[in-house]
Amino acid sequence: MNEAPGRREPADATAVRPPMRDALVGAAFQLFLERGYEETTVDDIVALAGVGRRSFFRYFPSKEDVVFPDHERCLADMTAFLEEEADVQDPVQRVCDAARLVLRMYAENPTFSVQRYRLTKKVPGLRAYELSVVWRYERALAEYLRRRPAGARADTLRADVVAAAVVAAHNNALRSWLRSDGTKDAEAAVDQALGYVQSTFGSAPAEPARTEAEDVVVVVSRRGAPMWRVVQEIESAFARD
Amino acid sequence: MNEAPGRREPADATAVRPPMRDALVGAAFQLFLERGYEETTVDDIVALAGVGRRSFFRYFPSKEDVVFPDHERCLADMTAFLEEEADVQDPVQRVCDAARLVLRMYAENPTFSVQRYRLTKKVPGLRAYELSVVWRYERALAEYLRRRPAGARADTLRADVVAAAVVAAHNNALRSWLRSDGTKDAEAAVDQALGYVQSTFGSAPAEPARTEAEDVVVVVSRRGAPMWRVVQEIESAFARD
Numbered sequence: 001m002n003e004a005p006g007r008r009e010p011a012d013a014t015a016v017r018p019p020m021r022d023a024l025v026g027a028a029f030q031l032f033l034e035r036g037y038e039e040t041t042v043d044d045i046v047a048l049a050g051v052g053r054r055s056f057f058r059y060f061p062s063k064e065d066v067v068f069p070d071h072e073r074c075l076a077d078m079t080a081f082l083e084e085e086a087d088v089q090d091p092v093q094r095v096c097d098a099a100r101l102v103l104r105m106y107a108e109n110p111t112f113s114v115q116r117y118r119l120t121k122k123v124p125g126l127r128a129y130e131l132s133v134v135w136r137y138e139r140a141l142a143e144y145l146r147r148r149p150a151g152a153r154a155d156t157l158r159a160d161v162v163a164a165a166v167v168a169a170h171n172n173a174l175r176s177w178l179r180s181d182g183t184k185d186a187e188a189a190v191d192q193a194l195g196y197v198q199s200t201f202g203s204a205p206a207e208p209a210r211t212e213a214e215d216v217v218v219v220v221s222r223r224g225a226p227m228w229r230v231v232q233e234i235e236s237a238f239a240r241d
Numbered sequence: 242m243n244e245a246p247g248r249r250e251p252a253d254a255t256a257v258r259p260p261m262r263d264a265l266v267g268a269a270f271q272l273f274l275e276r277g278y279e280e281t282t283v284d285d286i287v288a289l290a291g292v293g294r295r296s297f298f299r300y301f302p303s304k305e306d307v308v309f310p311d312h313e314r315c316l317a318d319m320t321a322f323l324e325e326e327a328d329v330q331d332p333v334q335r336v337c338d339a340a341r342l343v344l345r346m347y348a349e350n351p352t353f354s355v356q357r358y359r360l361t362k363k364v365p366g367l368r369a370y371e372l373s374v375v376w377r378y379e380r381a382l383a384e385y386l387r388r389r390p391a392g393a394r395a396d397t398l399r400a401d402v403v404a405a406a407v408v409a410a411h412n413n414a415l416r417s418w419l420r421s422d423g424t425k426d427a428e429a430a431v432d433q434a435l436g437y438v439q440s441t442f443g444s445a446p447a448e449p450a451r452t453e454a455e456d457v458v459v460v461v462s463r464r465g466a467p468m469w470r471v472v473q474e475i476e477s478a479f480a481r482d
Contacts, residue, residue, distance in 0.1 A: 160412070161438060164408065196398055196399070
């Protein structure tokens with residue numbers, strides 16, 4: 001199920017996040033929690049971290065960016081993962097696995113993620129920033145799906161809808177984990193949420209080998225049965241097979 | 242298919258949008274197009290409209306809000322539509338119809354909508370504003386679906402995923418209409434896009450009457466066929482029936 005790359009080694013993480021950058025994030029969050037976000041200036045942050053203003057702006061274009069220090073790296077990781085030459089059988093599973101990278105970033109540091117969640121809920125500007133980041137993830141997934149048509153229905157509409165569904169399912173799991181103060185099993189929550197999307201939109205290999213036995217599955221359904229029920233039955237039939 | 246309330250009568254629209262408000266929007270867009278959004282101040286806008294600054298801020302909390310003068314009304318219309326006591330057979334169709342209200346707001350004024358689309362693409366702050374509006378529409382749809390469980394699968398996950406899918410499909414149709422400079426048939430585009438979502442998530446009446454003839458549909462499918470193809474076949478079978 002989970003084909004996403006493994007967790008980073010600590011050495012790698014250190015290389016990507018130099019100590020001064022971490023010190024700035026730590027100082028910023030200490031002040032945001034003590035005084036509030038709006039009441040904290042970049043000058044306050046650099047004074048506490050013991051560095052100059054120019055060091056701050058070397059790492060972060062604005063005060064908002066220090067609240068979300070890992071999204072740029074995560075977006076780059078996601079793009080690289082989607083661009084990897086891989087024998088992708090099911091593009092929907094691939095974008096689900098790409099979304100798992102985002103959850104893992106949050107789950108790597110539960111205390112920080114939960115603090116930020118509370119902060120973001122209180123500050124409208126941060127909420128807007130977060131929405132723009134979510135939109136960039138969604139576009140990355142949609143662009144990937146647009147490049148990989150799966151079946152005749154492949155078009156920008158399906159790509160956009162599937163990408164939005166993946167992001168919504170991921171965010172549903174992420175929020176439930178954040179609301180548990182990071183105590184729930186984040187991976188289990190996201191597996192369940194993305195499983196729903198994959199069962200709705202995912203496909204078996206798009207072009208099964210011609211030599212494969214032409215097994216058939218017969219579904220008998222009462223007319224008027226809700227479509228989700230029919231789909232569930234078909235999935236069960238495939239699974240039994 | 243389309244159960245959304247009809248277009249407003251002109252008298253009603255005038256009551257909601259007084260002439261001074263329209264004059265401010267007109268003056269603002271004239272200046273945004275001539276000079277650019279960032280280069281235009283609220284003072285410039287009120288000078289051209291021939292009113293005072295206080296009049297501007299009576300209608301619009303900020304310069305950004307004048308770019309999207311109808312979203313608050315449309316959000317209120319959507320909320321009212323979703324709260325109406327109605328014999329709702331299929332909540333997914335209901336949220337699709339709610340999304341049609343947004344498209345209709347754009348389609349009512351093609352020139353203005355296309356101008357704004359071009360402006361929003363150029364100004365990151367407006368793009369962020371638009372994302373926050375889209376998020377509010379999506380939350381309104383998700384909250385409605387959370388209150389109306391449809392079948393055993395009803396939970397916050399399904400509600401969030403369906404709401405996101407509806408918004409993504411709507412926006413796909415809206416963008417294609419805006420890119421055609423408002424020349425395409427907007428209603429046809431959104432019907433096609435929302436039809437895809439409804440065929441994926443919508444249901445026939447959840448509990449068909451027991452007295453209904455117990456017709457059956459038999460679908461024969463090769464194992465390994467993509468799920469969308471199977472669903473499409475079932476839909477065709479139901480439609481033929």
